[in-house]
Amino acid sequence: MKLFIFDHCPFCMKAKMVAGIKKLPVEFTYLQNDDVDTRIEMVGANMVPILEKDDGNYMAESLDIAKYLDEIDHHPVIEKGTHADDISEWLSNARPLFNKLTFPRWTQFELPEFERPEAVTWFTEKKEAFIEMSFKEALAQSDEYIKSLKPLLVNVNFITLPSEKGNKITWDDVNFFPFLRNLTVVKGLDFPPHLKNYLEEINELTGVNLYLDVAV
Numbered sequence: 001m002k003l004f005i006f007d008h009c010p011f012c013m014k015a016k017m018v019a020g021i022k023k024l025p026v027e028f029t030y031l032q033n034d035d036v037d038t039r040i041e042m043v044g045a046n047m048v049p050i051l052e053k054d055d056g057n058y059m060a061e062s063l064d065i066a067k068y069l070d071e072i073d074h075h076p077v078i079e080k081g082t083h084a085d086d087i088s089e090w091l092s093n094a095r096p097l098f099n100k101l102t103f104p105r106w107t108q109f110e111l112p113e114f115e116r117p118e119a120v121t122w123f124t125e126k127k128e129a130f131i132e133m134s135f136k137e138a139l140a141q142s143d144e145y146i147k148s149l150k151p152l153l154v155n156v157n158f159i160t161l162p163s164e165k166g167n168k169i170t171w172d173d174v175n176f177f178p179f180l181r182n183l184t185v186v187k188g189l190d191f192p193p194h195l196k197n198y199l200e201e202i203n204e205l206t207g208v209n210l211y212l213d214v215a216v
Helices: 012-022 036-043 060-070 084-106 116-129 137-141 142-154 172-187 191-205
Strands: 002-005 026-029 050-052
Touching: 002 012, 012 060, 012 172, 026 172, 036 050, 050 060, 060 172, 084 116, 084 142, 084 172, 116 137, 142 172, 142 191, 172 191
Parallel strands: 002 026
Antiparallel strands: 002 050
16 A cells, blocks of 8 residues: 655644554655645545555545554554544644744755655745745744744643553544644744653654654
8 A cells, every 4th residue: 555645744644643553564655745736636636645555546535544544454443532622622723823833844844745846836835825924924923923822732631641541542643643743843832741742652653753853
């Protein structure tokens, strides 16, 4: 199987988490960010992740892929989640700050989806339009956004460490961790100890990388 992803995409990381914790023989393939045609050829839409199954058929939608990978061997390991509403509310509150903090930073890393200059340009133009400001302007206001985001991090009381539940992860983790993980690109954003432990434990279980040591 092949999983076509972007490293900066939290939805892609949902599928990668499941493949990682189950140690499935999945080949991770990174598409160029501006290569819309390839994605449309595969699934008829500009979206990732995309799973190419062993039979050559393609599958889209991150949670559908994650569930497929969890159940493929008839021994699912992802536990039921109980905080979908809490996660949805948290993401709704954090997303405007999240986007302005993370979008301008992704092109400063040597990510495989940005190997071509055209991919960097495409991403920059699309995301600057989305946040309605230039990346330079957003970066200049990072301290303000970090200050506004910190209370939201302190108030995360709906997660449980994997080590507190037998080193298991739940669908809550699949839906929450990828977004929290993306915030590790932000230098100066200090995670409360509980969240930092949470990030590191899931990184260890799933192999999904963090950016704490190279944040900008």
